[in-house]
Amino acid sequence: MGNWDPPACWYEPRSAEEFSKYVENMYEETVNTPGQHSYAKASVGMFRNEYKDGKYKNYNLDQKDEGSWWVAVRDEARWTEPEAQLCDKQPFWVENGAAPPVKNAVTPQVLAELAYNRIQLPTTEVTLAPETTTKVNLPTWAWLDKASFKEVSVTAALNVGGLNIQATTTAKPVSLKLEPGTKDAETYPASGECTINADDSIGEPYAKGKSDETPPCGVKYLRSSGDGTYKLRATITWEINWTGTGGAGGDLPNGTFGNDQDVTVQEIQSVNR
Incomplete structure (x- = not known):
């Protein structure tokens, strides 16, 4: 992670x-x-x-x-x-x-650290609009729905010889970073870091009537991908914390999970909306 x-x-x-x-x-x-x-x-x-x-x-x-x-x-x-x-x-x-x-x-913290290593994070791809083929200078919207992008927890326990301890480690998604796969691109926001919304989603789904709006999370390619594709990398940052026996608990280092998606960018100077 x-x-x-x-x-x-x-x-x-x-x-x-x-x-x-x-x-x-x-x-x-x-x-x-x-x-x-x-x-x-x-x-x-x-x-x-x-x-x-x-x-x-x-x-x-x-x-x-x-x-x-x-x-x-x-x-x-x-x-x-x-x-x-x-x-x-x-x-x-x-x-x-x-x-x-x-x-x-x-100790509970050691169990928490071991549970950290066993967390299986979803291989979630961001939803794009346009989906796989976009146009030069056309903002591409990106988002993650809260239904597929949620907390993941693992519990580790030990009960032997009078020692009864456990710890639960939880990974909570907090942000999404977009890397277009080329220098000839701009991200929204400019940092490429899309923060989580109040409803635990990230970004905003594209809908009819939003073509003139700037996406809160997305990318705009400035040059065609030619006969190939760009590798859009979406990296999710997970905030890690744990709770354990006797009220113990704390934070562990954030984890990251990256996923590449192929994006085809076509050269079209004018777009009818």
């Missing part, structure tokens, strides 16, 4: 049952896989012993109602990035109500 990324890794809790099942399954799969290298078997065996028969006993199952295991989690889409390797602490036990001794333990 923008030039900002949510965390590539973080720590989150697992119940004693979940953690023991995970370790035992990993151990069984490793030692029973044909051709598995001996160092891999030795490594997973040492890891298992640490939590089953070493520093901890039987995965702290006898304390399952008193705390939880905290484990490092990496964003699957970014696991090769250096930032995803920063969460390198081995799983550790935290008693209920205690603060995990790491900087990037999951």
